Amino acid sequence: MRHWHARIRTFVARGGPRVPNLVRMSTALLTDHYELTMLRAALKSGAAHRRATFEVFARSLPAGRRYGVVAGTGRLLAALADFRFGPEELSLLTGSGVVDAATADWLAAYRFSGAIRGFAEGEPFLPGTPVLVVEGPFAECVLLETLTLSVLNHDSAIAAAGARMVQAAGSRPLIEMGSRRTHEEAAVAAARAAYLVGFAATSNLEAARRWGVPSSGTAAHAFTLAHPTEQEAFEAQVDTLGVDTTLLVDTYDTEAGIAAAVAAAGPGLGAIRIDSGDPAAGVRAARAQLDALGATETRIIVTGDLDEHSIARLAGVPAAGYGVGTSLVTGSGAPTAGFVYKLVEIDGRPVAKTSVGKTTRGGRKDVLRRHDAGGVAVVDLVLPAGERPGGDAASRGHSQTEGGLAPSALDGPAEQAQPVGGSLAGPGRDRPLLVELVRDGAVVDPTVTGPVGLRRARDHHRAALADLPRRARDVAFGHPCLPVITSVPHP
Amino acid sequence: MRHWHARIRTFVARGGPRVPNLVRMSTALLTDHYELTMLRAALKSGAAHRRATFEVFARSLPAGRRYGVVAGTGRLLAALADFRFGPEELSLLTGSGVVDAATADWLAAYRFSGAIRGFAEGEPFLPGTPVLVVEGPFAECVLLETLTLSVLNHDSAIAAAGARMVQAAGSRPLIEMGSRRTHEEAAVAAARAAYLVGFAATSNLEAARRWGVPSSGTAAHAFTLAHPTEQEAFEAQVDTLGVDTTLLVDTYDTEAGIAAAVAAAGPGLGAIRIDSGDPAAGVRAARAQLDALGATETRIIVTGDLDEHSIARLAGVPAAGYGVGTSLVTGSGAPTAGFVYKLVEIDGRPVAKTSVGKTTRGGRKDVLRRHDAGGVAVVDLVLPAGERPGGDAASRGHSQTEGGLAPSALDGPAEQAQPVGGSLAGPGRDRPLLVELVRDGAVVDPTVTGPVGLRRARDHHRAALADLPRRARDVAFGHPCLPVITSVPHP
Numbered sequence: 001m002r003h004w005h006a007r008i009r010t011f012v013a014r015g016g017p018r019v020p021n022l023v024r025m026s027t028a029l030l031t032d033h034y035e036l037t038m039l040r041a042a043l044k045s046g047a048a049h050r051r052a053t054f055e056v057f058a059r060s061l062p063a064g065r066r067y068g069v070v071a072g073t074g075r076l077l078a079a080l081a082d083f084r085f086g087p088e089e090l091s092l093l094t095g096s097g098v099v100d101a102a103t104a105d106w107l108a109a110y111r112f113s114g115a116i117r118g119f120a121e122g123e124p125f126l127p128g129t130p131v132l133v134v135e136g137p138f139a140e141c142v143l144l145e146t147l148t149l150s151v152l153n154h155d156s157a158i159a160a161a162g163a164r165m166v167q168a169a170g171s172r173p174l175i176e177m178g179s180r181r182t183h184e185e186a187a188v189a190a191a192r193a194a195y196l197v198g199f200a201a202t203s204n205l206e207a208a209r210r211w212g213v214p215s216s217g218t219a220a221h222a223f224t225l226a227h228p229t230e231q232e233a234f235e236a237q238v239d240t241l242g243v244d245t246t247l248l249v250d251t252y253d254t255e256a257g258i259a260a261a262v263a264a265a266g267p268g269l270g271a272i273r274i275d276s277g278d279p280a281a282g283v284r285a286a287r288a289q290l291d292a293l294g295a296t297e298t299r300i301i302v303t304g305d306l307d308e309h310s311i312a313r314l315a316g317v318p319a320a321g322y323g324v325g326t327s328l329v330t331g332s333g334a335p336t337a338g339f340v341y342k343l344v345e346i347d348g349r350p351v352a353k354t355s356v357g358k359t360t361r362g363g364r365k366d367v368l369r370r371h372d373a374g375g376v377a378v379v380d381l382v383l384p385a386g387e388r389p390g391g392d393a394a395s396r397g398h399s400q401t402e403g404g405l406a407p408s409a410l411d412g413p414a415e416q417a418q419p420v421g422g423s424l425a426g427p428g429r430d431r432p433l434l435v436e437l438v439r440d441g442a443v444v445d446p447t448v449t450g451p452v453g454l455r456r457a458r459d460h461h462r463a464a465l466a467d468l469p470r471r472a473r474d475v476a477f478g479h480p481c482l483p484v485i486t487s488v489p490h491p
Numbered sequence: 492m493r494h495w496h497a498r499i500r501t502f503v504a505r506g507g508p509r510v511p512n513l514v515r516m517s518t519a520l521l522t523d524h525y526e527l528t529m530l531r532a533a534l535k536s537g538a539a540h541r542r543a544t545f546e547v548f549a550r551s552l553p554a555g556r557r558y559g560v561v562a563g564t565g566r567l568l569a570a571l572a573d574f575r576f577g578p579e580e581l582s583l584l585t586g587s588g589v590v591d592a593a594t595a596d597w598l599a600a601y602r603f604s605g606a607i608r609g610f611a612e613g614e615p616f617l618p619g620t621p622v623l624v625v626e627g628p629f630a631e632c633v634l635l636e637t638l639t640l641s642v643l644n645h646d647s648a649i650a651a652a653g654a655r656m657v658q659a660a661g662s663r664p665l666i667e668m669g670s671r672r673t674h675e676e677a678a679v680a681a682a683r684a685a686y687l688v689g690f691a692a693t694s695n696l697e698a699a700r701r702w703g704v705p706s707s708g709t710a711a712h713a714f715t716l717a718h719p720t721e722q723e724a725f726e727a728q729v730d731t732l733g734v735d736t737t738l739l740v741d742t743y744d745t746e747a748g749i750a751a752a753v754a755a756a757g758p759g760l761g762a763i764r765i766d767s768g769d770p771a772a773g774v775r776a777a778r779a780q781l782d783a784l785g786a787t788e789t790r791i792i793v794t795g796d797l798d799e800h801s802i803a804r805l806a807g808v809p810a811a812g813y814g815v816g817t818s819l820v821t822g823s824g825a826p827t828a829g830f831v832y833k834l835v836e837i838d839g840r841p842v843a844k845t846s847v848g849k850t851t852r853g854g855r856k857d858v859l860r861r862h863d864a865g866g867v868a869v870v871d872l873v874l875p876a877g878e879r880p881g882g883d884a885a886s887r888g889h890s891q892t893e894g895g896l897a898p899s900a901l902d903g904p905a906e907q908a909q910p911v912g913g914s915l916a917g918p919g920r921d922r923p924l925l926v927e928l929v930r931d932g933a934v935v936d937p938t939v940t941g942p943v944g945l946r947r948a949r950d951h952h953r954a955a956l957a958d959l960p961r962r963a964r965d966v967a968f969g970h971p972c973l974p975v976i977t978s979v980p981h982p
Binding site: 027029030031032033034035036037038040041042044045047050052054079089092093096098138142145146147149150151153154155177179180181182183184185186187188189203204205206208209215216217218219220221222223225226227232233236237239240241250251252253254275276277304326329330331335336341342343346351352353354355356357358 | 518520521522523524525526527528529531532533535536538541543545570580583584587589629633636637638640641642644645646668670671672673674675676677678679680694695696697699700706707708709710711712713714716717718723724727728730731732741742743744745766767768769795817820821822826827832833834837842843844845846847848849
């Protein structure tokens, strides 16, 4: 057998990065080599110009999760605008033989001219439903696979984990502080995704700059260690940041630290932070000590390896808020959302894979979320595009339940929508989940790519989550909170 | 109790990003808010100017791992050069009240002037050993915590997972193809880290451009679906990429796909790729079918949810190479390396936390890797900086074993260094692991920040891994492969 390694088709950039840490002018190379080779072959075969529909969907949720959250849409639409092949990109691609001259000419003029529909950013989703639909000439759409999936898979994984933490924390605010545990740019996106699902603030300054996320922070253990005594460190911090600051009291001994904190700031101290030890016991002891010192209004912030489960267990102790790092930015056990990008229609013909374990469902589709008389979501309906559902969707010939329980098996009676939830659909209504994002290559609402869109997505997430059945908000291991009924024939 | 949320110190950027998807001029805001507040307070208290030593280390390895791999050093040193506070950063920080005017003046002149020592990029490490040491005025060093940890935690997590996959694959090449499963910039870094530890190529074009990593790719299922028949798709691909291409044969039925592939390309077809089903059975069946069709030299590439364990199980089947995605870019269950950045010395005084479960060991340190008479590493020694070890390091008064087994409990006899390993130290020698990276604020060897440095790090990794005991290269669950003996007194 010949040695395969030496024959890999490779592309090695000559001379390396001119600006290593990077002034990025284009997002076009944040993609996989094979998209360019497919393009090249499709231009030659003619497939490039066929009208294509690609869908993004997840085959399943991470084990035990009740719903996923679509996140990253605003970032994706911003990146789409920068998806251009300039002279530098083209010279790399042609110089290395990835593309030929004809393909390079086509790429030089590339501008996505098609349409994108998708779930609103922040929308909860169930497996098997298309959350993004990209339509246009095959060649234009096939190039967007990697960028689309990178953004959505990362941001949605963080958002899904963060949403559960927000539910677990109830009315107590959460600060995202996981930047140091993930790639430095992923950290900015993670801070954005956490804010999307209801975190109050982030430690990440670039997320504040770029996305308007409120940022927050006071001091680390190093600040205490850099001063001769803990109390001198606290005095220095109070001197600069005021008595309303948060003092980190567990560098040495937490009880002594709390005493030093109140000594330095007085009983009007804003907050203390505890970053180690058993949090429940630590908070109770700290509360008693603070109260005994007269610092009855001093809040207790808990940080240190928290996740949605440990936050839920702290509901009964007098913590005022939480900082979450590692578990948030790593998706709490599910660091990627599992979205795939699949061709479902070509020139009006539904197409689908039949690979073992990886089948797809062909054809353009719509998705509706159906609500009961109380305004609570009961099922997601996946229909051929343009078809209207009957009330009998569940009994149609091609029906099939995926990724959830059949309605008859729902694990509880119909629930009231939360009174403050502001139902997005209303009693007995079907809400279309795919909304128009890009038309003729242009972003329909350019504000979605900036801080304004992020704040609107945050509001949408809160409202949409309030419309889900109550079991959705339980962080314990469980089934997807809604059934999905797909009424699309196999081609 | 007052409502804590409303009183978080926040910083909201006004007006949002001017260039949403971004021309980044500075890495200075890829950091945590609290570093700026600590700086501000330390400038006022005087702590800012004290001589500080910070160490980066991991308290433990992910469960079952034999070693970690230091990765990201080249990226970090490149990012350090861009860690500057320009007018835009300063106006954001002052406008939001994060820093005052005096702090802003200090930041405007900021340039790291200190020293950085660290493990060579690609070096295997054990828990408890400092892998990076940052020294300089407290204020200069404290600002680098988040950027340092973000880069090292991400890249080292990928490298550690990837190194095990390379060991499991033996002489068969691996292609990194996980870009779509992680943040789009993390994808570039992941491709770099995979190449560092011995992957042959990546699917990521930006990693090819920026770091000179060979890129590779041919076609996805969508390409097949976009053509009227599978064979027409294969013919189109062969027409463009030649018979030496790799045809993806499992869009519909793999047996029919292989037949169509050989029909389209002839028996000289370069390779097929199988992305679904049971890989062992699929490869065996495909090999038999290819051989029967006369395509005896056609290679079989396996992709689809592989990790180090499934790759190891494929050793006995005639696969020619593997593509790895999700498990690589998510660190195969450990998406962050667990590095922390801790102050260990201030103005010559060793300092250490005594927090429950999070203690540190004060004082500047050196790290030596000791080798036996066969050139095989036997122990990592952590010593006070400047001290030389005796042969009796294990019996010193302050000795302590951390993160591994004591030498007497090693799970096998002394092993020979691999004959092709090219021992870095030599029989019976101690190799210092901390090398000088930055002196007086300047990168000692600027090539480490580019493709040349990456290739050198790749070579170093291979040689350093070859010097470890053979058990290090076992991907089964096990103990750290070397003991760490720390001969540093508690302060």
